[in-house]
Amino acid sequence: MPRFAANLSMMYPELPFLERFEAAAGDGFKAVEFLFPYAFDKAELAARLKINDLQQVLFNAPPGGTDAASIATAWEKSGDRGTASVPGREAEFRAGVLLALDYAEALDCPRVHLMAGLIASGQEREEVQPTYASNLRWAAAEAAQRGCDVLIEPINARDIPRFFLNRQDHAHEIIAQVGATNLKVQMDLYHCQIVEGDVAMKIRKYLPTGTVGHFQVAGVPERHEPDIGEINYPYLFSVIDEVSAACNWDGWIGCEYRPKKGGEPGGTSAGLGWMPR
Secondary structure, three states: OOOEEEEOOOOOOOOOHHHHHHHHHHOOOOEEEOOOOOOOOHHHHHHHHHHOOOEEEEEEOOOOOOOHHHHHHHHHOOOOOEOOOOOOOHHHHHHHHHHHHHHHHHHOOOEEEOOEOEOOOOOOHHHHHHHHHHHHHHHHHHHHOOOOEEEEOOOOOOOOOOEOOOOHHHHHHHHHHHOOOOEEEEEEHHHHHHHOOOHHHHHHHHHHHOOEEEEEEOOOOOOOOOOOOOOOHHHHHHHHHHHHHHHOOOOOEEEOOOOOOOOOOOHHHHOHHHOOO
């Protein structure tokens, strides 16, 4: 049976962030993920996890900036979507990774997502790939010292235009190029369906290789609950179960979707009928 983690950045928007931990536990989740923890004290987040008997399974390194204020500005105002592939921002990338690893250690979180960033106007993907590989190699080495995995995620260019990494095959090529055993792919099936489709066969191809560290799901095209839209998630969950059993994969599936009734009192919980099924 798949193990689902609630994404607290998208789910339970009707509640203040710190109250979402209790709500997720009340709905039966045993794990959570979110985008960025840096606006909150590490001890406060760790306490919320402990009180609600939740495991933190994933969060993102800073998209830009190196402290809480600049990180928020980077995401919300500057439009930064990571610095891993951006030439000239290597020092900022490294500072962000070290901050993320400090949070990962405090929250006992085994994996951190390193957002690739945007390709600048006039640049080609091939020009910046050496920067990306070099940054990932450094980050993987730092994370390995703390027993942590670092993840890269292909994201569709409709949601994030000019994002460096879009395809599963490219992500796995990068992993082979970097050659670090703790560098893995964050396989978001929402993005995968939009960009390339053939999702079940990609699960069958890549999951047994040991280079998939985490799944995420959402309905396509509106990014609502998994039972809304064009993807047959019950079938895909059965494929993940089948392949996981064969290759001893024991990771998590993050529910990174926007509840259709999000914002309404109890709206997120009301949309969870898909999960027990």
